[in-house]
Amino acid sequence: MLTILLDGHGELAEWRAAARALLLAGIPPERVEWRQRGGATGDLFGGQMEGSPLPPPDPQTPAATVPRAFLELAEAVICHNDPRRFALLYRLLWRLQGERALLEMRADADVVQANRLEKSVRRDAHKMKAFVRFKELSDGEGQPRRRFLAWFEPEHFIVGRTAGFFQRRFTDMDWIIATPKGTSSWDGQHLRFDPAPATKPDLRDAADDLWRTYYAHIFNPARLKVQAMQSEMPKKYWKNLPEADLIPDLIAGAEARVREMAARAASDPPAFHHRLRARDKAAGREGET
Amino acid sequence: MKKTLKERLAILSDAAKYDASCASSGTERRDSGRSGGLGSTEGSGICHAYAPDGRCISLLKILLTNFCIYDCAYCINRSSSNVERVRFSVEEVVWLTLEFYRRNYIEGLFLSSGIIRSSDHTMEELVRVARILRTDHGFRGYIHLKTIPDASPALIEEAGLYADRLSINIELPTDAGIDNFAPQKHPTRIRAAMGDLRLKIDAAAEPSFRGRRKRFVPGGQSTQMIVGVDGANDATILASSARLYGNYRLRRVYYSAFSPIPDASRALPLIKPPLLREHRLYQADWLYRFYGFAVEEITRTRPDGNLDLEIDPKLAWALANRERFPIDINRAEREMLLRVPGLGPRSVNAILSARAHKALRLEDLGRLGVSLRKVRPFIAALGWTPLRLVDRSDLRDLFAPKPEQLSLF
Numbered sequence A: 001m002l003t004i005l006l007d008g009h010g011e012l013a014e015w016r017a018a019a020r021a022l023l024l025a026g027i028p029p030e031r032v033e034w035r036q037r038g039g040a041t042g043d044l045f046g047g048q049m050e051g052s053p054l055p056p057p058d059p060q061t062p063a064a065t066v067p068r069a070f071l072e073l074a075e076a077v078i079c080h081n082d083p084r085r086f087a088l089l090y091r092l093l094w095r096l097q098g099e100r101a102l103l104e105m106r107a108d109a110d111v112v113q114a115n116r117l118e119k120s121v122r123r124d125a126h127k128m129k130a131f132v133r134f135k136e137l138s139d140g141e142g143q144p145r146r147r148f149l150a151w152f153e154p155e156h157f158i159v160g161r162t163a164g165f166f167q168r169r170f171t172d173m174d175w176i177i178a179t180p181k182g183t184s185s186w187d188g189q190h191l192r193f194d195p196a197p198a199t200k201p202d203l204r205d206a207a208d209d210l211w212r213t214y215y216a217h218i219f220n221p222a223r224l225k226v227q228a229m230q231s232e233m234p235k236k237y238w239k240n241l242p243e244a245d246l247i248p249d250l251i252a253g254a255e256a257r258v259r260e261m262a263a264r265a266a267s268d269p270p271a272f273h274h275r276l277r278a279r280d281k282a283a284g285r286e287g288e289t
Numbered sequence B: 001m002k003k004t005l006k007e008r009l010a011i012l013s014d015a016a017k018y019d020a021s022c023a024s025s026g027t028e029r030r031d032s033g034r035s036g037g038l039g040s041t042e043g044s045g046i047c048h049a050y051a052p053d054g055r056c057i058s059l060l061k062i063l064l065t066n067f068c069i070y071d072c073a074y075c076i077n078r079s080s081s082n083v084e085r086v087r088f089s090v091e092e093v094v095w096l097t098l099e100f101y102r103r104n105y106i107e108g109l110f111l112s113s114g115i116i117r118s119s120d121h122t123m124e125e126l127v128r129v130a131r132i133l134r135t136d137h138g139f140r141g142y143i144h145l146k147t148i149p150d151a152s153p154a155l156i157e158e159a160g161l162y163a164d165r166l167s168i169n170i171e172l173p174t175d176a177g178i179d180n181f182a183p184q185k186h187p188t189r190i191r192a193a194m195g196d197l198r199l200k201i202d203a204a205a206e207p208s209f210r211g212r213r214k215r216f217v218p219g220g221q222s223t224q225m226i227v228g229v230d231g232a233n234d235a236t237i238l239a240s241s242a243r244l245y246g247n248y249r250l251r252r253v254y255y256s257a258f259s260p261i262p263d264a265s266r267a268l269p270l271i272k273p274p275l276l277r278e279h280r281l282y283q284a285d286w287l288y289r290f291y292g293f294a295v296e297e298i299t300r301t302r303p304d305g306n307l308d309l310e311i312d313p314k315l316a317w318a319l320a321n322r323e324r325f326p327i328d329i330n331r332a333e334r335e336m337l338l339r340v341p342g343l344g345p346r347s348v349n350a351i352l353s354a355r356a357h358k359a360l361r362l363e364d365l366g367r368l369g370v371s372l373r374k375v376r377p378f379i380a381a382l383g384w385t386p387l388r389l390v391d392r393s394d395l396r397d398l399f400a401p402k403p404e405q406l407s408l409f
């Protein structure tokens, strides 16, 4: 049995290097145990553990190839927090050498599992792009570029994966996204990723108040659909959304607001309405401007 | 005393919330990676928040002003309403958009306006916001502008250079409805504006002799119909949408259940908004656009021309056309698979790819993520033939929800 120790911060390269060596040495999946360094895998010796050295290639084994689709799948799956992802990917890689069309067998148990992990990573990355909230750092006055910092808590190791998106979008400002699963940052020159867990900063931004005003007023109390909201904006994200603490009161007050609208008798139109309509009449036409 | 920015933001987002559209998808891909500005659009849009009404908040959706010289009965901004009137300056809208964008609250701006003075004057102000965002600030986020009926072609042309999407609301499904409830609006002119815009979009899509296409409203045009104001039934509404999609190649028709507004007009009932009906209309619209259904196929299933509220329109069609089932999932063509209740384009693709390698059983479908409960009566698979549908009398009960007491206010 070989034990392969990986950092598992969501980058494919380290897994790929190990997997390639194992494959070229002809080591079948059953003979490999994959572990995450310092991972919460419930393994008592995690910290102390030494990985096995990678085996030398077996000259009998043909060069390995994989379909492009596998690499794309693997790049997503590797970000998942499931400790079994390394073994799953190696099993797929191993099987792909004989079963070239494996990934199209959408009902195969390994393929189903990989697609499930991929989907969960994709969703988490999408939600991160949606729910990161930057706050402006006030110590940047006089600096040529404005500076922003966000705190976010992703489910999977997606901070590196999403960094490019934020760089392409927020190009003209400096930003840092700090999370318990690492930090990404951009300073106009370099896009960086540091896997060390960050701690939550205490941040305030006056613009949040305007955003909260907008959020409260774009809501239509006559169309309350709390379930629909929560399935798209699950509660686990709420604690880092500046607008989220308004939600309970908006929901609680909705019915009364609608009842009040219904109870209020129609009012008399303001004077300018009468002037406008009189003008229409005088012009002999229905309200052309 | 002049209201603060925050107070005006409250009023002008209240004024904008009855427009259903908040989409930021379907435009070109672009970003600031090389150019160094601010903003990107990457394929599908992003919902940055959801309000407790379940709606996606993707854009800063506001009115430039809620002053309006028109008097559309269903509208919170109509001239006869006593709602408080305020306005933003062009610069304030630009500032709000950029500051919201930088904090990742939004994908961009959806700017509309009440009609002040003249159509051209109003349109000019909207265009000015978009121009400043694009040219002075290098903003590459999403911009949706409402086009004002009767605005001059040159202004629409300029708007199209900056905006990802333009829209003009048809408001009601029939011309009679528009005459009744929006007396200053002219359905023929609204349609003419849509037609002109379509021609401009088509012309821009033609490559010039140097092989370049002009960038012009890459997200296309959309419109909105309010449901439940006039007496139009669903067949009329959907036929009207089909004409709009066909004649003007709209990207989307939005359906907005008429909803009580503050200081409502006497002309309209303060009913609970018909949300379920709105939902069924979206489903039917979807079947028309992506599943190859004709509108009449969907609306023929009930004599009153309204969609069944209890079951979705695809299931309703299947139950009304039982003789066409079961469908053999190992042989049927894509078009027919798409008609099976419970199968969407994604699962149909998965089935087509999986069945090229082996004949599929029910269990295989389960692994592809298909809900067996729903599809089982309608399909045949390896080792599975359902009871012939025509022989079952309990099918509707199998799917229709238990009757629910709707609370009234």
Ligand code: SF4
Pocket: B068, B069, B070, B071, B072, B075, B076, B077, B078, B079, B113, B114, B115, B182
């Ligand atoms: S034109 Fe009609 S729908 Fe538009 S803001 Fe004015 S009153 Fe409302």
